[in-house]
Amino acid sequence: MTIARDHSPLVFTHRALPQRVRFGTGHAARNVASEISDAGALRVMLIASEAKLAMARTVTGSVEPALIWTDVVQHVPAAVAEAARVEAVRAGVDLIVSVGGGSTTGLAKAIALTTGIPIVAVPTTYAGSEATNVWGLTEGARKTTGVDDRVLPGAVVYDAELTLSLPVELSVTSGLNGVAHCVDSLWAPRADPINAALAAEGIRALATGLRGVVADPGGLAGREQAQFGAYLAAVAFASAGSGLHHKICHVLGGTYDLPHAQTHAIVLPYVTAFNVGAAPAAERAIARALDASDAVEGLDALRDDVGAPSALRDLGFDPDRIREAAEIILPQVPASNPRPVDLDSLQLLLGAAADGRSSETLRGR
Structure with a gap:
């Protein structure tokens, strides 16, 4: 017996990236604390722009960061990324918590690219960088992008309350x-x-x-x-x-x-x-x-x-x-x-x- 096909067979290879997502309005501080605890992190680097720093300190709760970095620049200039990497290594950072939009997450990724330090991303926009293994750096008026699993945040904490300040x-x-x-x-x-x-x-x-x-x-x-x-x-x-x-x-x-x-x-x-x-x-x-x-x-x-x-x-x-x-x-x-x-x-x-x-x-x- 021959079965007639009226469609093309499904043939594809799909890759899903390993990542934990914690989603909950009003739960950001609790969920970030759980991620820090689960990671056994002792020296946290907090990345947030000056405008988001007060929010970020609230999100990280009772954890006192070993390093706070606020120099966040659009399109992640290579010089800024390198300076942040140097300070992260010098401070002995074992976990990065980034609180902000795509530029903030992008800087965390740039640090992870060469150091392998894991990331917990707390997005405050809808950029989506937190869920990808794509990195980008700008140098000499040229933006270079690449793919590397080291830059994928191990966990993402979503909280809609953190977007209320986004115009x-x-x-x-x-x-x-x-x-x-x-x-x-x-x-x-x-x-x-x-x-x-x-x-x-x-x-x-x-x-x-x-x-x-x-x-x-x-x-x-x-x-x-x-x-x-x-x-x-x-x-x-x-x-x-x-x-x-x-x-x-x-x-x-x-x-x-x-x-x-x-x-x-x-x-x-x-x-x-x-x-x-x-x-x-x-x-x-x-x-x-x-x-x-x-x-x-x-x-x-x-x-x-x-x-x-x-x-x-x-x-x-x-x-x-x-x-x-x-x-x-x-x-x-x-x-x-x-x-x-x-x-x-x-x-x-x-x-x-x-x-x-x-x-x-x-x-x-």
Whole structure:
């Protein structure tokens, strides 16, 4: 007897990263204390920006850090990372607790990259870096990224109360960065059905959460959904790898010093519009997650609802440098991208994003 197949068989290899997640609003101090105790740590390094230091001291509770580091800089300059590493080794640190956004987590990762010191990450934004084994360092106006399991935080403590001080505008751009993790995961080099499932639920949760944050900035329900979605997004991204969107944004951030989350929020609809015509399964997944008939229209509706930024020139990007940026990006474009990418198409994409033109101009070119 022959069984007819009306679909392609599932054949893929999926890698899940080992990490413990403690999720609970109002439980951050208790959960961090448990992680420090479980690790048997005696000399803790606390990393937090000056703006987040009081919050971070509350989160670490009765533990007196052996070292407090507040020099946190966007895109993690290599010199800052090296200085922090030297001090961590000198202080005999055996555990890092990072409290803050992606830059704070990124600095903790940079220290762990060469020292192997374990990390407990306490995120206060929706960046998602805490759930990936991806590191990034900037030197000489170039951002270098890599993958190394030593930088994966062994534990993540999520507490929506810690995001209440995050302004709505930054909540929106940080959350759209999470949506970008999801979208890129649908066509990144190691995309698979598990990543697609995580990404779709991540988009749904983030869209619900961001709309909730905008409607009720002081409420916790929207912020909890946004944190949950950001975690799912990061897990999918860590497994699937970095796609076209992130290659573009890493260059824009590292070379032109554009703000990380805002850059991701602006570029997202342009990469999506560029790719979805050649990726019908991804298009359907994005549209369903956004409860829309079309992926690009669904993203545009979300961006309109939450007041997302729309043009790279508003962040200080000089349109005269579009060709230069495209030339830097092109060699980094993954071969897995569903649509061929060349210098001309990159310039068209960057030009539209620079001016904030409709992303529809990129569809089907």
